[in-house]
Amino acid sequence: MTGRPRVLVLHGPNLDRLGKREPAVYGATTLAEIDASLVELGGELGVEVASFQSAHEGALIERIHRAEDEGAAGVVFNPGAYTHTSIALRDAIAACALPVIEVHLSNVAAREPFRHHSHIAPVAVGTIAGFGPESYRLGLRALVGYLARARRT
Ligand code: DQA
Numbered sequence: 001m002t003g004r005p006r007v008l009v010l011h012g013p014n015l016d017r018l019g020k021r022e023p024a025v026y027g028a029t030t031l032a033e034i035d036a037s038l039v040e041l042g043g044e045l046g047v048e049v050a051s052f053q054s055a056h057e058g059a060l061i062e063r064i065h066r067a068e069d070e071g072a073a074g075v076v077f078n079p080g081a082y083t084h085t086s087i088a089l090r091d092a093i094a095a096c097a098l099p100v101i102e103v104h105l106s107n108v109a110a111r112e113p114f115r116h117h118s119h120i121a122p123v124a125v126g127t128i129a130g131f132g133p134e135s136y137r138l139g140l141r142a143l144v145g146y147l148a149r150a151r152r153t
Contacts, residue, residue: 003048004046004047004048005046005047005048005073005074005147006047006048006049006050006070006071006072006073007042007047007048007049007050007072007073007074007075007076007140007143007144008050008051008052008063008067008072008074008075008076009035009038009049009050009051009052009075009076009077009136009140010051010052010053010060010063010064010075010076010077010078010079011031011051011052011053011054011078011080012053012054012055012060012077012078012079012080012081012082012083013054013055013056013080013081013082014055014080014081015031015053015078015080016031016053016055018030018031018034018105019031019033025105025106026105026106026132027105027132027133029132029133031053033133034133034136035049035051037133037136037137038051038076038136038137038140041137041140041141042140045140045141045144046144047073047140047144047147049140057082057086057088057089058088060079060082060089060092061088061089061092064089064092064093064096064098065092065096067096067098068096068097068098072098073098073099073143073147074098074099074100074101074143074146074147075093075098075099075100075101075143076100076101076103076136076139076140076143077093077100077101077102077103077120077124078102078103078104078105078135078136079102079120083102083104083108083115083118083119083120084114084115084117084118084119085119086119086120087119089119089120090119090120090122090123093120093123093124094123099125099143099146099147099150100120100123100124100125101124101125101126101127101128101139101140101142101143101146102118102120102121102124102126102127102128102139103127103128103129103135103136103138103139104127104128104129104130104135105129105130105131105132105133105135106129106130107129107130108129108130109129109130110130125142125143125146126142128142
């Protein structure tokens with residue numbers, strides 16, 4: 001592969017409303033600000049970052065398929081509420097060879113019981129939750145570290 005490894009940042013439903021959505025839970029940072037910060041961090045870490053947001057389960061699934069077909073190196077994924085409901089997204093991740101880091105702005109383990117189970121966690125490399133927008137940045141760093149270790153082995 002030529003050029004910098006490409007990383008996909010995937011955002012699920014309602015995350016396009018960040019900034020005005022339940023700010024007490026999710027903070028004041030917008031999705032555009034998160035994406036811009038990840039592009040910048042990606043530059044520092046030597047990866048190219050593209051992002052995609054959708055409220056539609058099928059669109060997210062198809063974007064994961066496309067990321068694999070286009071030779072992306074890995075995915076940082078906040079599946080939103082689909083975390084707790086979507087076997088189809090879980091299967092899409094299991095079916096692709098891409099490493100996926102699951103991220104959440106809020107600490108889902110400290111919230112309502114229905115947020116405690118993740119269908120995604122068992123097929124992700126790992127999960128980062130509770131650090132607000134920093135969860136995404138930690139997720140990107142974790143993915144880049146994982147990719148570097150995978151290249152060495
Ligand atoms: C979320 C947590 C989910 O439970 C919720 O449905 C979201 C956002 C988070 O980033 O904290 O939409 O994924």
